[in-house]
Every structure is written in structure tokens, then in C-alpha cells.
Amino acid sequence: MVLRYNAPVMPTTRKYLNWWGLILVLAISGCSAFSPPAPDVPASPSPLTPTLPDTSTPSFPDTSTPSLLDTSTPALPDSPTPTLPPTSTPPPADTPTPTLPDTFPLQIPIPSGFRTTVDGSYRFATTQGGTRETHRGVEFLNSFGTPVLAAADGTVLFAGDDNNKSPYSPTGWYAFYGNFIVLDHGEYGDTGTSLYTLYGHLSEILVQEGDKVSAGQEIGLVGFSGAALGSHLHFEVRMGGTRYADVRNPEIYMQPQEGHGTLVGRIEDAANQLLKPIPLQLIQLDTGKVIYFSTYEKTDLAGQPPYFENFVLGDLPAGMYELSFMGYRLEEHILEILPGDITEVDIAVSSSSSGG
Numbered sequence: 001m002v003l004r005y006n007a008p009v010m011p012t013t014r015k016y017l018n019w020w021g022l023i024l025v026l027a028i029s030g031c032s033a034f035s036p037p038a039p040d041v042p043a044s045p046s047p048l049t050p051t052l053p054d055t056s057t058p059s060f061p062d063t064s065t066p067s068l069l070d071t072s073t074p075a076l077p078d079s080p081t082p083t084l085p086p087t088s089t090p091p092p093a094d095t096p097t098p099t100l101p102d103t104f105p106l107q108i109p110i111p112s113g114f115r116t117t118v119d120g121s122y123r124f125a126t127t128q129g130g131t132r133e134t135h136r137g138v139e140f141l142n143s144f145g146t147p148v149l150a151a152a153d154g155t156v157l158f159a160g161d162d163n164n165k166s167p168y169s170p171t172g173w174y175a176f177y178g179n180f181i182v183l184d185h186g187e188y189g190d191t192g193t194s195l196y197t198l199y200g201h202l203s204e205i206l207v208q209e210g211d212k213v214s215a216g217q218e219i220g221l222v223g224f225s226g227a228a229l230g231s232h233l234h235f236e237v238r239m240g241g242t243r244y245a246d247v248r249n250p251e252i253y254m255q256p257q258e259g260h261g262t263l264v265g266r267i268e269d270a271a272n273q274l275l276k277p278i279p280l281q282l283i284q285l286d287t288g289k290v291i292y293f294s295t296y297e298k299t300d301l302a303g304q305p306p307y308f309e310n311f312v313l314g315d316l317p318a319g320m321y322e323l324s325f326m327g328y329r330l331e332e333h334i335l336e337i338l339p340g341d342i343t344e345v346d347i348a349v350s351s352s353s354s355g356g
Contacts, residue, residue, distance in 0.1 A: 102189035103342060104255040104262075106151035107215055109199065109235055110140050110222075114147075116257075117315060119232070124249040124312065125296035134298040136247040137198070137236035144203055144231040146222040149215075150183060151197050151235075151254070156211040157242070158182040161225070168198065170244045177234065178226025179205055181219055182242060191306055193240035195253075200234035201226050251314030252307060252342070261337040263313045263345065266303075267295060267325070270350035274302050274310045278325055282313060285320045285334075307344065 108116045119139040122128050126135055161179050162169040169176045177200035188195040203223025213219060224231045237253055238246040256262055263282070267275050275295065282291045295310045296302040302310035318339040324332045327349035337343050 104253065104340075105185070105188060105195065106197065106237070106250070106253045107149065107255055108140075109149050109151045109197075110142060110233065111147055111149060111216075115140060115142050118251060120291070120293065123293060124247075124251065125298045125301040126294060127297050130297075134301070136244065136301075137200075137234050138250050140222075140233040140235060141230070142222045142232060144221075144223055146231075146233075147218045148199050148202065148220040148222060148233055150213040150217045150219050152183075152185045152195075152215045154183040154185040154197075154213055156181065156207045156209050156213060156219075157184045157196065159205050159207050159209050159211075168242055168244070173227070175226045177201065178228065179203070179220070179223065180226070180234075181205060181207065183213065183219075188239065189306075191239075196238040196242055196246075197250075198234075198236040198238065200236070201228040201232065203231075247301065248304065249301075249309070249312045251312045252309075254314060256315040256340070259318055259339045260315050261318055261339055262342045263311075263316055263321075263335070263337060264307050264309045264342055265311045265323075265345035265347065266307075266309050267311070267327070267347045267349065270348065272348075274299070275327070275349070278327075280311060280323065280325045282316075283322045283324070284317065285322060 110116045117140075119141050122132065122135050122139055124135055124138055127133070128135075158166075158168060159181050160166075161175070162173070162177050163175045165174060166177075168180070168182055177198070179202040180198060180200040181202070183197045183199075185195045185197065187193065199220060201222075201224055202220040203225065204221040205219075206221070207213060207219045222231055222233050228234070235250055237248045237250045239248045240246055251262065252264055267278070269275060276299070277295050277297045279292065279294045282293070283289070284291075291313065293311065293313060316337045318337050321335055321337060322332060323335060323345065324330065328351045331347065331349060333345070333347060335343060335345055
């Protein structure tokens, strides 16, 4: 900062100038003597001590940092701090065992490249013309050592043999399934019941009880241990329990091939009672291919939930079909198989429809 002030005139020179002026005036006026009056000058300090400007530290304006606009963070309007979701992983909520899908919860338990179709000569609840025990499952005819796969995610409930009886085998039988595995797959759809699968007549078991398995995981190898006629996989589905009496038709629950579907049906009389076992014929209309099969021969395996059916054909190519059988008369019914779906057929026959 620049400070400006006026410097004073020195008084000594002014005094001498006044005296010489007076002498000149007296000489001119002819005055012989006079007492010179004190010079009429303003009082001034001694010439030796001139009056200087105040040399004390001048009072400067406050040179401290001026109070500018307050640069501190302004107080914003009062607002609550938003509550963000916690970044830590919350503890998992209690969840029930995952449920299986309602339609086709199971994969085919044989890998592609091997025989993945069900043996049509010994279907579920049939006796192969009365020559064999009523079948509680289905057969996959394959060579010894063919891989066997878990049909769905689950837990190994049993892995061993029934050489000394087993709670999973029919009463009175020894070495019925031979080497076999039982898997627990949890709840099926919204039925509130659990679903289990059984893999019988194995040549080798590759899992242990308590193991967690994934759908498609290799769990064993095809063989002919136990009461087996030749090398094959015996495959069962049990629902709501693990007893021999808790079986269901596996063809209902296995995923068909791409572009295929499943036929589930019920044939009953006018009193809504299932007909006794009868032969059926299904004709694929665009190819003329004929499939011969029958309703369930074991009547106590028919009419069980969730479909209450008495015949099933799985893995059918999608398209139009004619179903025919002899009731009180020849019955012929046109139906359509949809890809990736179940076609349900409910047919009622009565004696009043006979004739003609």
C-alpha cells in the first residue's frame, strides 16, 4: 500500500529574508534607529528541530486477510441423509427346499449317443403279457458299462445293494435291484410331496450316501446285477415316499426329446370307474406309424395323483394322431401331441353308445 503525505517548508531561510527586507525599508525612509519588531511570522518550532510528519507506525488499514465471502461449506437446508442399501451380504433368509418344475422335472438318465428311449415291451404297470412281475418302472436297454446320469439335482439317499433286503425293495425279495441308487429331489411342483428316483441293476456305483448331485452328473454304470435279464438300466420314480408302493410312471416326468411330447390318458366308464386293462392302438396320421400298448395291467397303480391316469406314452413326435380301442364298441379319437408339453385325454365310454 502507498501512503501519501505533504513535506513542510524549512523556517530558517524565511527568517533571514525578513530581516534584510526591513533594513532596506529603513534605509530608504531615512530612519536613523529603530527597534526592529519581532517578525510577524507564525510561531514555529526551532529550526533545528523541524516538525516532521508523525514517524510512528502509521495506522494502516487492517492488512490481515480481509473477510471475504465465507468460503466454508454453506449450511444447506436440513435434509435427512438417504439410507442406502447395506453393502454387506445380508444373512440368507430361511427358504424351503427348491421345488422341481411342474412339467418334465426329470432328464433322461442315459446320455445322448446311447439308447435313450424306453423299452416299449415292458412299460410301467404291465406284465409283458402276464409273464413277468408287474413293472414298477421303465427300462433303458444299454450295454454293460453305459453311463447312468442323475435325472435332476438331488441328494443321494441310498447307494448300495439289496442282497440282504432293503426298505426300498419289494417284501420277500433278496437281490431284487442288485446294486442301486436312490436320489431325493425335494418337493415336486405345488403338490407338497417329495419326488425320488431309483436306478437299479448297476454294475458300478460312483456316489456315496449324502452326496449332493447335479442333473446330468454321472452316478453309476449300467449292468445286470440283481433280478435282471440282460444289461439295462431299471429306472423308477417314487412320490410322497420311498416305499415300493409309492411308484409313479416315469414317462410322465421325463423330458421328451426336442419336438416331442407326452400323452397321458384316462379311460373310464359311465360311473367314472377306470376300465379294466384293454389294448390300445395309436396311429401317427402323417406317417402311418402304429404303436401298440395297453392301459395299466396293475389296477392299483392306476388313477393316482396328480394325473389319475391309466395309460401313458412318452416321447412322441409332435403331430396329429388317432387313438383307437374296443370299449362297448370301437372307439376312435383324434388328438394332437404338442412339442414339449403333455396332452391329457379323458375318455368316457358307455353301453348306450354301442351299436352302429
